Structure formats: C-alpha cells, structure tokens
Amino acid sequence: MKEQIKKSLLTLCLFIFMAGITVGSGYYKKSVSSERGSFIIALPAKKDNQEVLLNIAEQGLPKKLIQPNRISISSGHGGGIINRGNESLWVKVQTEGFLGKVQLESKDPSFNHETGVFSRPLKPNQSFNLAVNLTIPKGKLKGHTVTEGNIKLINSKDESLIGNIPVRIINSETDGIEDSTKNNDTNEACH
Amino acid sequence: MINTQIMLIKRAIWYIVGLLLFYAPFALYQKALFGLVNYNKPADIHSLCLRMPLLNLLLGKWSLIVPVVMITLFLFFMFAIIFGPFFCGRLCFAGALPEYLSRLIPDRFKIDWVTGINPIPVRYGFLAGYLITPFLAGSIACAFCNLSFMQRLIDGGFWGEFGVLSSTNIITFFLWIILFGIFTKGGRGFCNFICPIGAVQSLVYSISSRLHFTYKLRFAKDKCISCGACVKACSMGSLQKEPDNSITYQIHNCITCLQCQAACPKNALTYGTGKSGWKDGITLVNNEPSIQESIR
Numbered sequence: 001m002k003e004q005i006k007k008s009l010l011t012l013c014l015f016i017f018m019a020g021i022t023v024g025s026g027y028y029k030k031s032v033s034s035e036r037g038s039f040i041i042a043l044p045a046k047k048d049n050q051e052v053l054l055n056i057a058e059q060g061l062p063k064k065l066i067q068p069n070r071i072s073i074s075s076g077h078g079g080g081i082i083n084r085g086n087e088s089l090w091v092k093v094q095t096e097g098f099l100g101k102v103q104l105e106s107k108d109p110s111f112n113h114e115t116g117v118f119s120r121p122l123k124p125n126q127s128f129n130l131a132v133n134l135t136i137p138k139g140k141l142k143g144h145t146v147t148e149g150n151i152k153l154i155n156s157k158d159e160s161l162i163g164n165i166p167v168r169i170i171n172s173e174t175d176g177i178e179d180s181t182k183n184n185d186t187n188e189a190c191h
Numbered sequence: 192m193i194n195t196q197i198m199l200i201k202r203a204i205w206y207i208v209g210l211l212l213f214y215a216p217f218a219l220y221q222k223a224l225f226g227l228v229n230y231n232k233p234a235d236i237h238s239l240c241l242r243m244p245l246l247n248l249l250l251g252k253w254s255l256i257v258p259v260v261m262i263t264l265f266l267f268f269m270f271a272i273i274f275g276p277f278f279c280g281r282l283c284f285a286g287a288l289p290e291y292l293s294r295l296i297p298d299r300f301k302i303d304w305v306t307g308i309n310p311i312p313v314r315y316g317f318l319a320g321y322l323i324t325p326f327l328a329g330s331i332a333c334a335f336c337n338l339s340f341m342q343r344l345i346d347g348g349f350w351g352e353f354g355v356l357s358s359t360n361i362i363t364f365f366l367w368i369i370l371f372g373i374f375t376k377g378g379r380g381f382c383n384f385i386c387p388i389g390a391v392q393s394l395v396y397s398i399s400s401r402l403h404f405t406y407k408l409r410f411a412k413d414k415c416i417s418c419g420a421c422v423k424a425c426s427m428g429s430l431q432k433e434p435d436n437s438i439t440y441q442i443h444n445c446i447t448c449l450q451c452q453a454a455c456p457k458n459a460l461t462y463g464t465g466k467s468g469w470k471d472g473i474t475l476v477n478n479e480p481s482i483q484e485s486i487r
C-alpha cells in the first residue's frame with residue numbers, strides 16, 4: 001500500500017515536472033524569439049514599413065554556437081505580404097544594402113527565388129509569404145551596426161516601388177565604436 | 192531473428208511511404224487532398240501540420256481549423272481508434288529515422304531512459320504543458336517540431352543546406368536525433384517524451400483498445416515462456432520483464448509497430464480485434480513463472 005502511494009506520488013511529480021519544463025521551454029522560446037525578424041506589409045504601401053531591428057547579442061546560446069551569422073527575416077508561414085488594394089499586383093522582390101549572401105524563399109509555388117518574381121498576381125485580400133535569409137561573413141558580426149538594408153517590393157509590370165521594409169541588424173555586445181559595414185550594392189534577388 | 196529483420200524492412204518500406212505521402216517535394220497526400228477540396232496552398236509538411244490543429248482543437252479554437260486539416264484530423268482520429276497509433280507505428284518518418292539510426296550504434300553507448308524514468312507521466316506531462324503554454328508564453332508547436340526539422344533535412348538533401356536555424360531548432364535536432372535518438376536505447380526518446388501527436392494517439396488507443404471491434408496488440412498468456420525477446424525488440428520500452436519473470440505491457444506508449452510480434456518465438460503476441468488478453472486491458476502482470484517451468 002505504502003509502495004503504491006509512493007509510486008503514485010512519483011508519477012504525479014514527474015507529470016508536474018514535465019509540464020513545468022514544457023511551459024519553461026515556451027518562455028525560453030519567447031526569450032529567443034528576436035533571433036528571427038518578422039514583418040507584415042500591406043500593399044500598395046504609401047510609406048516605408050516599420051523597421052525590422054535585430055540584435056545579434058540577443059541570440060540564444062545554441063544559435064550563437066552553431067549559426068550566429070545566418071539570419072532570417074520572414075513574414076511567417078501564413079502570408080504577410082497582403083494586397084489591400086482593389087487591383088491585382090504583380091510582385092517582384094529585391095534587396096539592397098545587405099552584407100554577404102542574400103537568399104529569397106517563399107512557399108508560394110509561383111515564386112522564382114533566383115529572380116525574386118512571383119509569376120502569379122497577388123489578388124486583392126490575398127497574401128504571399130516571403131523569407132529573406134542572410135548569411136553575414138562571420139568576421140563582420142562585431143560592429144555595432146552589423147548590416148542594414150532594405151527589402152523592396154516592386155510592381156513588376158511598371159517597376160514602381162509598392163513597398164519597402166527597412167532592416168537593421170545590430171550587435172549591442174560590441175562597444176559601438178566600430179561602424180556599420182554597409183554594402184551599397186543592390187542585391188538583385190539572390191546571390 | 193529473421194522475422195525481426197523482415198519486420199524492420201517491412202516497416203522501413205511503410206515509413207518511406209509516409210515520407211512520400213507527407214513531405215515535399217512529394218507530399219502526395221496533401222496534393223491529392225488539396226486538389227479534391229480546391230485548396231491553394233503549397234504542399235509540404237507545414238500545410239498539414241497536426242501540432243497546431245490539435246492544439247486549436249483541444250483549446251476549442253474551431254474556427255482556425257481549415258477543411259483540409261479537419262479531414263486530416265478526422266482520418267487521424269479514426270485510424271487511431273480503429274488501428275491504434277498507426278501513424279507512429281507505420282507512417283511517421285521523423286519518428287523512424289532516429290530509431291533506425293540508433294540501430295547502428297552499439298548498445299553500450301546508449302542510455303536506457305525508460306527503465307529509470309517512467310515515460311508515461313513525462314509523455315502526458317509534456318502534452319499538458321503543450322496545452323498550457325499558449326496561455327502563458329505562446330505556442331511551442333513549431334518551435335520544437337521534429338517533423339518540421341525532417342522537412343528541412345529533405346529540403347537540404349539530408350547533408351546539405353538546413354536553412355536558417357533558431358536556437359529551438361538546434362535544441363530540437365539535438366534531442367530528437369542525438370540525445371533521445373542515436374544515444375537512446377530504442378532510438379525513440381523523442382517519441383516517448385516530447386511528441387504531442389504520439390501522446391494524443393496513445394490516449395485514444397488506450398480507450399479504444401477496450402472495444403471489441405478495434406485492432407490492438409493481443410497477448411496469449413498461455414503461450415508466453417517469458418523469454419523476453421519482445422522486451423528486447425520494443426523500441427518504446429512498452430514491454431518490460433519484471434524480476435519475477437512477468438512481462439508488463441504499457442499501452443500508453445506502445446506505437447503498435449509490431450516488432451514484438453515478429454520477435455516472439457511462440458506467437459504469444461498478435462495484432463487483431465477482440466479481447467486484448469492483457470490484464471485490465473492496460474497492463475499485464477504475468478506473474479506465473481510456473482508457465483516457463485512447466486514447459487521445461
């Protein structure tokens with residue numbers, strides 16, 4: 001009987017312990033959520049979107065050890081580039097200013113990650129998703145401003161700018177004396 | 192031994208079918224289903240993610256569940272009711288990968304977690320935490336998802352490009368493949384401890400197995416000689432041999448892979464409908480060592 005009670009208590013403790021660990025992992029996830037940049041943009045946009053600011057010093061330990069220089073700025077799985085206008089838009093993505101390699105990704109089958117062009121139109125109230133993945137040279141992670149650039153959404157019919165998302169990546173662990181290592185070349189989609 | 196090997200190969204074929212069904216670039220299930228209901232989304236494991244809808248279902252957020260996911264959830268529960276954790280035992284490539292990889296490592300390098308830690312409260316404790324977390328710290332559905340990492344491995348050609356990893360992705364990989372995979376006896380520590388899909392199926396199976404018409408792992412007590420071959424074959428640690436030679440079965444983490452059935456030299460374990468043969472339908476304590484004695 002005593003043995004049974006002991007066993008039940010141990011089971012209950014393990015259950016509560018694991019539930020606690022799981023909730024703790026939720027808080028951990030929250031604490032490292034700034035490893036990824038995210039944005040939502042309504043098109044056509046009249047002005048620049050809110051700046052995406054990422055701080056490398058806020059990366060979790062696993063990220064710092066394994067892949068500190070690879071950064072994703074994305075609109076999430078569900079969409080994020082939304083057409084709030086009344087007409088369909090033909091969207092092309094370009095990036096400018098970022099250091100290192102830039103890769104574009106979208107779950108949309110019509111997206112060409114080489115050219116950055118969505119070959120199907122974005123109809124009113126529909127959305128595309130997009131991820132801009134940066135690979136910054138490891139030696140360049142030290143400056144206070146690591147890199148900054150823009151994700152530009154262009155109407156591929158007339159090449160007009162219909163949205164712009166400024167991005168700045170900083171490293172607050174450095175003293176701020178080193179300056180930005182901005183690359184002023186325009187990265188045509190993906191390199 | 193030969194039966195065990197054949198079963199391993201048979202299961203490997205099933206898992207490859209699972210890979211072709213659910214993971215891009217194949218994703219045959221999603222493509223067929225999306226075509227059927229005219230759903231315009233890219234077909235990969237994310238578009239069919241059961242972690243999020245299970246969460247929405249259990250939290251009562253019905254409106255967030257789209258028709259394709261509803262159909263999938265319906266099939267998922269129907270299969271679990273009728274056949275037990277069929278998805279884990281046959282179709283989940285992400286669960287199978289560490290199990291098969293761990294077979295390449297000698298046993299002396301592996302940790303036998305389930306003899307030291309009862310996996311059931313851990314498994315359900317995780318499920319409980321998984322359901323509570325959205326109210327406190329936000330959902331962890333994607334953050335610690337091995338299925339999502341599996342898609343990365345396939346996208347990157349296994350040894351190639353994994354994409355941009357977050358800390359939680361890196362932890363997931365470490366737990367899933369390394370600590371609870373390759374270096375765990377049976378290779379299914381992640382399935383045992385931290386998979387909400389597996390835990391929900393187990394919960395369903397533990398109830399549905401009491402019904403006569405459902406399929407379950409059955410035991411013929413009179414045939415068993417307590418040789419322990421099934422215990423050795425079980426990657427989940429659901430079967431244990433007690434010091435008094437009795438065999439215990441824990442239905443709450445059995446994935447109905449049927450490796451034990453293949454290993455049993457006396458056909459004491461079978462998979463089918465009818466009575467389970469386990470004491471009280473959940474655990475058997477075969478405390479009759481005299482059976483072994485009388486055969487000798």
Ligand code: SF4
Nearest residue numbers: 425445446448449451
């Ligand atoms: S008890 Fe048998 S069917 Fe269940 S997980 Fe173990 S080996 Fe597989």
Ligand code: SF4
Nearest residue numbers: 415416418419421455
């Ligand atoms: S069920 Fe079969 S394999 Fe398991 S102990 Fe009994 S005889 Fe051996």
